[in-house]
Amino acid sequence: MRKFLIFPLLSLAALPIIAQTMPLNPREEIEAFNRKFEDASRRMDNAAIVELWADDGISLLPSTKPTVGKKAIAAFIDSVTAQMKGAKMEKFELECFAIDVSGDIASEWCSEHQVVLMPESKLPFDGHGKMLLVLKKGLDGKWHLQREMWNQGDED
Amino acid sequence: MRKFLIFPLLSLAALPIIAQTMPLNPREEIEAFNRKFEDASRRMDNAAIVELWADDGISLLPSTKPTVGKKAIAAFIDSVTAQMKGAKMEKFELECFAIDVSGDIASEWCSEHQVVLMPESKLPFDGHGKMLLVLKKGLDGKWHLQREMWNQGDED
Numbered sequence: 454m455r456k457f458l459i460f461p462l463l464s465l466a467a468l469p470i471i472a473q474t475m476p477l478n479p480r481e482e483i484e485a486f487n488r489k490f491e492d493a494s495r496r497m498d499n500a501a502i503v504e505l506w507a508d509d510g511i512s513l514l515p516s517t518k519p520t521v522g523k524k525a526i527a528a529f530i531d532s533v534t535a536q537m538k539g540a541k542m543e544k545f546e547l548e549c550f551a552i553d554v555s556g557d558i559a560s561e562w563c564s565e566h567q568v569v570l571m572p573e574s575k576l577p578f579d580g581h582g583k584m585l586l587v588l589k590k591g592l593d594g595k596w597h598l599q600r601e602m603w604n605q606g607d608e609d
Numbered sequence: 610m611r612k613f614l615i616f617p618l619l620s621l622a623a624l625p626i627i628a629q630t631m632p633l634n635p636r637e638e639i640e641a642f643n644r645k646f647e648d649a650s651r652r653m654d655n656a657a658i659v660e661l662w663a664d665d666g667i668s669l670l671p672s673t674k675p676t677v678g679k680k681a682i683a684a685f686i687d688s689v690t691a692q693m694k695g696a697k698m699e700k701f702e703l704e705c706f707a708i709d710v711s712g713d714i715a716s717e718w719c720s721e722h723q724v725v726l727m728p729e730s731k732l733p734f735d736g737h738g739k740m741l742l743v744l745k746k747g748l749d750g751k752w753h754l755q756r757e758m759w760n761q762g763d764e765d
Contacts, residue, residue: 511707511718513718513739513741513760514760515671515760515761516760516761516762516763517763518763519706519718519739550675551667551677551756553714553755555711555712555713555714555745556711556712556714557711558709558711558712558714558716560714560716560743560755560756562667562669562675562756562758583669583675583758584758585669585741585743585756585757585758587716587741587743589711599709599716600707600716600718600741601741602718602739602740602741602758602760603760604669604670604671604672604758604759604760605671605672606672607672607673607674
């Protein structure tokens with residue numbers, strides 16, 4: 454009888470350790486990616502944002518040509534923040550939907566809401582946008598942004 | 610000697626037939642999908658456009674909430690053309706880039722240029738846009754639009 458009791462007790466005690474070391478399922482991996490993306494954007498941490506991109510990533514922003522490749526994307530992000538000197542991200546919220554994972558490819562769409570305090574303006578910039586993201590899992594087992602398009606959110 | 614000659618001759622004669630019946634590779638399948646999408650858009654053939662969507666397709670247009678599901682997408686396209694009565698698509702060009710296929714998922718980005726003659730306007734609508742498309746191959750072996758986002762093209 455004792456033997457039988459010890460086994461489940463041990464198992465239960467081991468659960469928290471197992472939970473910490475168990476690999477995430479693909480959906481959880483994408484959700485973890487999204488949190489990193491949200492945190493890096495909120496901190497305006499350009500290096501951390503660029504780190505999330507695949508080497509051959511493509512960013513598709515309105516009224517501009519596509520930005521192709523991690524280097525070009527890094528340069529673009531740096532040029533944007535250079536124009537926003539003294540700006541402070543007061544709020545950045547990212548909520549993603551319809552996560553679909555198939556092998557090493559995933560896609561989802563996200564809504565984002567940002568409030569940025571501008572040094573030379575009394576009114577903060579308050580913007581809503583949507584994104585369509587395609588993610589690819591690299592040989593290193595990490596997900597990276599492969600394609601990103603942004604457009605205006607609805608006005609609600 | 611004769612036997613050896615007959616075999617290659619027959620093979621060569623059979624080549625056009627084989628080429629017609631050989632299955633397309635995934636990239637060619639996506640290119641064929643793109644031509645169907647372009648043709649249906651040029652003809653403003655709503656039924657043919659809707660046929661290219663997956664049942665759970667999501668369309669992400671600027672300043673609106675996502676349109677989710679084939680039925681909602683069909684209703685939206687019909688509502689747009691109802692507002693454009695008498696309009697004539699003079700030109701619709703679709704060019705797609707960076708086709709990436711992984712198993713039953715593919716993604717690409719496309720540029721589109723449309724010129725629409727409007728019945729109550731002397732100047733035609735002349736617009737450029739970009740799209741990020743995610744396609745999914747169904748159990749029927751056909752590719753369908755799973756996600757589509759559109760934004761403004763560059764002004765060149």
